[in-house]
Amino acid sequence: MPSQAQKSKSNSAIAVEELRNLIFSGALPAGSDHLESELAARLGMSRTPVREAALLLEGQGLLQVRARKGVRILPISIEDMIEIYDVLTELESMSAAKAAEKRYAAEDLSTLEITISDMEAALAAGDREAWAAADDAFHTELARLGGNSRVVTIAALMGDQVRRAKAVTLYMRPLPTQSNKDHRSVVEAIRAGDAKTAHDVHYAHRTAAKEVLINLLRQNRMHML
Structure with missing residues (x-):
């Protein structure tokens, strides 16, 4: 017992x-x-x-x-989300570069590939909740592949606040088709061992995602009160 x-x-x-x-x-x-x-x-x-x-x-x-x-x-703080996205942008982009430098075998990247396939299938089915879950899984796996346990811990600590803000804005935003393309480009750069491209593509992706999220939160403050 x-x-x-x-x-x-x-x-x-x-x-x-x-x-x-x-x-x-x-x-x-x-x-x-x-x-x-x-x-x-x-x-x-x-x-x-x-x-x-x-x-x-x-x-x-x-x-x-x-x-x-x-x-x-607690309400969703726009200021907190800006700071959180700034931190995650830097750390995840570093993880993408580190993952490329490690020259992983194809099977090592299979989980990351699956998350992208899941995101694409979710969008095709119009299932935004499934897309958000697969997107979370992508970012979690990317941090893990970077090989820095402290980055993994920090990203996990901030994950709930990001998921909450995404949940609030999930049906306000356009379909995230560009997000899927960005993820695919990051994986291709990691597979090719191109650390700079992996870093830069993910950095641009996270920066654009932050702008979309913050603009939606500012336009819909009623959802945060």
């Missing part, structure tokens, strides 16, 4: 996932306040794993834990 600690850890992980989904879907809207007891009842679990999950999500910038007042769901 699992120990009490193991059960608590499992429940905390479930609470993190459930709370994240509620925040991303807007069921827990930005600016709203919630007591731990309310959230625990909503998730059908005790307050302890909910508290542990809230502390983790606070560190990821999704909510604020307030003593004796429960939690407040």
